[in-house]
Amino acid sequence: MATYAEMKEMFDEIRADFRYDHELNGCLNCGICTATCPSAQFYDYSPREIVQLLWTENVEQIYDAMQEKIWACAQCMTCAARCPFKNSPGGLVMIMREVSIRHGMQSAKDVLRPFGRVMLKLITTGNQLSPDMIQPDHFPDWGPNIQKVEGDLRILRKAIPVRTLQTVETAWEVSLKTSVEMYTIWEMTGVLKSLETMDENLFDVIEDFIDEKREDYEDWLESQER
Ligand code: SF4
Ligand code: SF4
Structure with a gap:
């Protein structure tokens, strides 16, 4: 359990975020956000309550x-479109999720753990998700509908009539230069630091991979100068 000073530090960090004053302008406690929130229909969750706590x-x-x-929110932004205060x-x-990740809260680790394979794929190839990665055990929150998309990408692609779309290789290919640029962006924006806080083992694997790719890119640049 965190001390009051630690909790206060997290709140101050939330409040200091540059988006905070734009996202929170007051609150009538009218409940329109909760009435239209899909997550509130299924979970013990209310955007009105979150806003009131912050306000x-x-x-x-x-x-x-x-x-x-906070992990129940689907990020659909229906609430933002309807709030009379433009909250x-x-x-x-x-913002709260990002702060919880930066502080390595256990709740964030628990929620994000199943996405480790997605992170690995995203960071190492630049692509997010392919159907052959979607396994029911890793995405219990998708419910039974996951059966509709679960499967081998190569087989699913056979159904696409255009010949060039039938291959996994070229469809998911990202150039070395683009990959190296992405690594720099993730480094500069703190994404890799957040990843290290959440999952040190995954971070080590990804860091080794990034080092290798950067060396490959340097070699390629040198070869172009010869
Ligand atoms: S809709 Fe806006 S004003 Fe009403 S409770 Fe939600 S955040 Fe507050
Ligand atoms: S973004 Fe969507 S799910 Fe999240 S609080 Fe707003 S309405 Fe609810």
Whole structure:
């Protein structure tokens, strides 16, 4: 359990985010956001409650909400389109999630662990997800509908009439230069640092991979100068 000072530090970090004043302009407590929120229909979750906690600066309960509730938001932004105060509860949730990741909260680790393979794929190839990576055990939150997309990408692609789209290789290919540029962006924007906080083993694997790719790129550049 965090001390009050640690909870306060996290709240101050949320409030200091450059998006915060844009996403929170006051709150009537009208509940329109919760009435239209899809996640509120299925989980013990209410965007009105999140906004009220932030608006009243309830440091302890904000920390409490970061333990579980903030991970129920689907980031659909219906709430932002409907709030009479032009608040964005979904945007505030995103800030809270980012702070919880930076602080290595267990709730963030638990939620993000199943996405380790997706991260590995995304960072090492530049592509996010392919159907042959979608396995029911890794995405329990998708429910039974996962059966509709689960499968071998190569087989699924056979159904695409255009010949060039039938191969996995070229469809998912990213140039070395683009990959190296992406690594720099992720480094500069703190993505890799967040990854290290969340999963040190995965970070080590990805860091080795990035080093190798950077060396390959340097070699390629040298070969062009000869
Ligand atoms: S819709 Fe806006 S004003 Fe109403 S409860 Fe939600 S955040 Fe507050
Ligand atoms: S963005 Fe999150 S809080 Fe807002 S309506 Fe969608 S699920 Fe609900």
